[in-house]
Amino acid sequence: GYSEEDVVGKTHNMLRHPSVPDSFYQQMWETISVGKTWHGNIKNITKKGDVIWVKVHIVPDYNEKAEMIGFISFREDVTDKKHIEEIATKDEMSGLYNRRFYKEIIKKEINRAKRANSNITYMMIDIDVFKQYNDTYGHQEGDNVIKQVSNAIQKSLMRGSDYAFRMGGEEFLVLIFNEDTANSKKLAERIRSNIEALKIPHIENRASEYVTISIGIVVANPQTNSINEADLYKQSDEALYCAKQQGRNRVAVYKYDV
Numbered sequence: 001g002y003s004e005e006d007v008v009g010k011t012h013n014m015l016r017h018p019s020v021p022d023s024f025y026q027q028m029w030e031t032i033s034v035g036k037t038w039h040g041n042i043k044n045i046t047k048k049g050d051v052i053w054v055k056v057h058i059v060p061d062y063n064e065k066a067e068m069i070g071f072i073s074f075r076e077d078v079t080d081k082k083h084i085e086e087i088a089t090k091d092e093m094s095g096l097y098n099r100r101f102y103k104e105i106i107k108k109e110i111n112r113a114k115r116a117n118s119n120i121t122y123m124m125i126d127i128d129v130f131k132q133y134n135d136t137y138g139h140q141e142g143d144n145v146i147k148q149v150s151n152a153i154q155k156s157l158m159r160g161s162d163y164a165f166r167m168g169g170e171e172f173l174v175l176i177f178n179e180d181t182a183n184s185k186k187l188a189e190r191i192r193s194n195i196e197a198l199k200i201p202h203i204e205n206r207a208s209e210y211v212t213i214s215i216g217i218v219v220a221n222p223q224t225n226s227i228n229e230a231d232l233y234k235q236s237d238e239a240l241y242c243a244k245q246q247g248r249n250r251v252a253v254y255k256y257d258v
Contacts (some may be wrong), residue, residue: 001046001047001048002046002047002135005256006047007142012054012073013234014020014144015044016044016045016046017043017045017051018045019043019160020042020043020160021159021161022158023159023160023161024042024160028040028058032060032071032088033045034057035060035068036060037057037058037059037060038056038057038058039056039058040055040056041053041054041055041056041078041082042054042056043190047222048137050081052077053077053078053081053082054075054076054077054078055075055076055078055081056073056074056075057073058071058072058073058074059071059072059074059250060072063136066091068129069097069245081205087144088100088101089101089104091150091165092152093143093146093147093150093166094146094147094166095147095150095151095154096150096153096164096165096166096172097156097163097164097166098165098166099165099166099167099168101165102163102165102167102236104175106175106229107165107229109163109175109177110222110227110228110229110232111227112177113177113178113221113222113223114222114223115211116178117221117223118177118178118221119177119178119179119180119184119219119220119221120175120176120177120178120219120220120221120232121174121175121176121177121179121187121217121218121219121224122173122175122217122220122232122233122235122236123172123173123174123175123176123184123187123188123215123216123217123218123236124171124172124173124215124216124217124233124236124239124240125153125171125172125173125191125213125215125240126170126171126172126213126214126215126240126244127145127146127149127170127211127212127213128202128205128207128211128212128213128214128248128249129202129205129206129248130142130145130169132204132205133202133204133205134144135204135257136202136203136204145211146166146170147183148198148200149172149211149213150164150166150172152194152195152198153174153195154192155194156187156190156191156194157174157187158187160182161177162174162175162176162177162217163175164191165174166219170177174187174191179219180219181217181219181253184217184219184253185217185251185253188215188217188251189251191213191215192213192214192215192249192250192251195211195213196208196210196211196212196249198210203222205248205249206247206248207247207248207249207250208249212248212249213249214221214240214242214243214244214248214249214250214251214252215250215251215252216236216237216238216239216240216241216242216243216251216252216253217236217239217251217252217253217254218232218235218236218239218254219253219254220232220235220256225256235254236254238254239252239253239254240252
């Protein structure tokens with residue numbers, strides 16, 4: 001949508017979508033600045049403000065003295081392809097990733113944490129007494145709550161590498177890579193607080209006059225803790241149960257035996 005006068009002499013930053021983290025471009029620059037080729041998909045923004053996805057190859061450009069003088073970028077519009085992928089991986093009601101995509105990504109994330117000898121945070125989230133909400137206000141209002149809670153969860157995440165899933169019904173899951181327990185709990189508390197701050201009335205909720213959530217967290221290093229997907233699910237479910245037993249509208253962290 002840009003004219004030649006709009007773009008010539010400008011940096012690619014004018015096309016950058018605000019949701020793309022700095023770390024993405026840092027990794028790109030670290031690759032091309034040493035003369036390597038970079039390729040991947042980039043989320044950009046058009047002149048009208050619409051999202052456009054481009055498949056990009058960036059190669060170094062050399063002069064006759066074999067000195068690197070710049071870069072050449074080849075770009076292909078793959079917006080339609082990305083849209084089809086989103087339909088397959090996103091939950092239609094919430095806009096979050098679906099269980100199918102979770103099954104694709106979880107083992108990859110655990111293996112990535114093993115290779116990096118880093119933590120993975122597995123955060124199970126449940127809307128408190130949601131059945132009673134549906135019984136009191138109706139299923140249409142219940143669907144609206146699912147959408148608002150999903151939006152609040154997504155907005156609470158800080159990095160492009162954080163994943164949020166709707167696992168079904170009123171159950172959600174967040175995956176975070178390479179964070180310690182303190183920061184993971186701080187994020188969980190922010191999610192919990194942001195959802196209560198929506199101030200959606202719920203007269204059957206003893207934990208608050210509004211819709212609230214409970215969260216169970218596991219923070220583990222797959223190398224040192226020797227955990228797999230089933231372990232993470234079970235342990236986060238145990239932590240979630242503790243949060244509910246303690247009165248709901250709270251965060252509980254799974255404790256490993258020392």
